[in-house]
Amino acid sequence: MKSWLLITLLLLRISSAIGQITEPLVLSENFTDSLLTRQVSFIPDSSNTIAISDVDKNPNRRPYFHNTVVFGGINPPMWLVFDVVSSKSNISSFILNVSYIGLDGAEVFIKDGFGRILKLPKVLRRYPISARQIPDNKLLFQFSLNPNLRYTIYVKTPRAYERHMISLILWDEHTFLVSNLKQTSIFFLLLGALLLAVFVSLLLFIFLKDAIFWQYGLYVLSLCAAIFIISGYGDPSILAIHILKFDHTTAFVTVLSTSIHIKLSNNYLSVKILAPKWLLLIGEVIIASCLLAASLFFLPWSGIHGMLLSCCYQLLIFAELYIFACILLGMRRGHIPAIIYFVRFLPFIIGLPLLLNLQVLDYIYQSLELLLGAAFFEVVFLGTGIGFSYYKTRKAETQLIAKLNQTQAQVIQTQELERQRIAADLHDDLGGTLSTIRRKISDIRLRLTDIEIIAAFDNLEPLITKSGDDLRRIAHNLMPPEFERIGVATSIEQLVRAIPAKPVRFEFLISGDEHKLGLETELNLYRITSELIQNILKHARAKRASVQLIYYDTNLTVMIEDDGIGYKIVGGDLSSTGIGLKNSKLRADYIGANLTTETSSSGTMIILEIPYPSSSYEPATTNKDFAG
């Protein structure tokens, strides 16, 4: 039923179009604007030979049914003809807006009632805007009509590589100028907003150092450039691209924009992770082709340019399909940025069957009104998606880092336990056994009479002494014996005092009332200090250094300072210094201490601030009497 209804409606419209064709368009006193296509008849001019004088006599003249005029591509050039009568009281000015800059090189003639034919000044894209009859980015033809005379207007469409769909609109000049001013203002307002997005994303890149921000910024910038040029503003006087043939600027900017778009999409949609290799390869091929096409425009041999132009538009379609495929793939994996980006494709997907039917795939990109809208849609959704995924990634990253730090801290603490165990075993087991051996050997020696054997036994003595000392030193390094009992202050003091006065002269100071901090905290504090002292000894090239413990009212401050070169790069030593500091940082985090490093050209100061445990604010009684 419905389809019948549709066909009936269509037939009615065709008949009405035919019916109106002989009637001229009457421009009354309150005429503002009118879409002309239904008043128009047309003559195809495939050989491009019909002269203006022959148009009226041409037998092929037929009414043109469509709402818009389709030309370019496989369509031959044609003549569009329509009649107008002004019923205004005075001579009035009108404007014929071919509305689309793609109709470059159209010729417009006007024939008055006396058969005089006037050719209107040609408007070409390459004419600077200021030099045009009406200084505007659109292609406009202005003419005046005497009242109550019938005029015939002829429009000759040019050949064009691209298929275009345009609307011919006849305007009252005053109405046009007012409405055009509004339109132009909105255009630049939106363009300004897009440029703001570029600025913001570049700022974000500077601060966050994530490649996706410059890619986004560059992409939006290229979109702005493309829109600017496609909209007809990019006349040669503004662009000053003299090497590039002016007619190709649009295609040139568009392919460049496309290559950035793919790069951005790859990053944004995590194509490298989600997509199979071959798809990724296709993306790379498209990027390479885009860049190749862009560079080929600079070739002086213009014979290739026509082919290049159509190739460029094919590339655009391939690029869109590629990105669409990536989005679908991402959506199948439940990738949220892909779903957000999919929304950007919705108008395209909804319009796709329609556009395929009309064979004007590029229409959506090239119609002036849709262009900015589409770009805006794209920029907003892509921006939202990038913001969202950046937030997600950062969150995941933070969690991972926290987890990693936790694991590393656990590793360190496990290592600590193991050290304690080994140290205890060394001292208590091996130490005892070694002492017993020593005693037994001296026992045996006393019973010996052979001088040579006695001498051999005497040689054993220093070896055994040495092994005892070694054992003690190794065990002490692993874990100072009775550490908990001795306390961190004394342990650090002993550590510092054991350092020889050369090459670095260390001093140890302590102030305030000593507080107990708990075994775990104290042990980590001891290790941090020990690591930092090692750093000074190994890397700082210092002459003097100090370690001091200051027991403030609420926290213990450990200050480790040297007059060395600072932790600057010293040959290949940086990495080991870095590891020392990193472990210290991990340990500090683990015990809830604050580690600050201050490096200057005359040394390094490291401050460790450890808050006292809340349960024991009063000074400890067990080891109040520290040495010094």
Added chain:
Amino acid sequence: MNLPQRIKILLVDDHHIFNDGLKRLIDEQPDFRVCGQVFSARDLFYIVESQRPDLVLMDVNLQGVNGIDLGKKVLDTYPKIKIMVLTMYNQFKLLEETRKTGLHGYLLKDAPTPELLLALRTVLNGKFYFDSKVTQSLQHTEDAFGDDFANRLNLTFREVEIISLIRKGFTNEEIADQLHLSFFTVKTHRKNIHFKLGLKNVAELISFAARYDL
């Protein structure tokens, strides 16, 4: 048999080989006798009570129980018993603690036998014996530091530099500039100096610096 005359020594050490070795060594002495071997802290008081040793040789680490604490407990109950710590730990702080607790000696386990016997006899004669090896090592290091005047004022080298510049009337920024330090570093040092010396303001600091000619 003159067993009653021999001095009764109790060995407290969880290390069996060492404990047994020591027993053999002491038993070989004509005037000494090992009256018991204790391998864990919980058996100690029962054996002390039943054997009434003249001297206890005590390890520091008895499976988590501290020998010094344990010795003090024994001494509190039996003030006549001599208690000597025999340990692997060359740790001055522990030696000091032993001394302060009132125990009679501190000896390293790897001390040669004559020294061990000397220590035992010294202690049994009513004197104290503290291993010179432990004491010496610390004195040696203290000497290296003892001569530093600034350290006696409890100031680091950097703090002295900063105080002398404050005395000359420099501001924090100027001091930072002169010493090539950051402003933050200088500020931290000043805070610490005031805390350590118990000074309230710059005037007090300057008079302090003048007094010690920093």
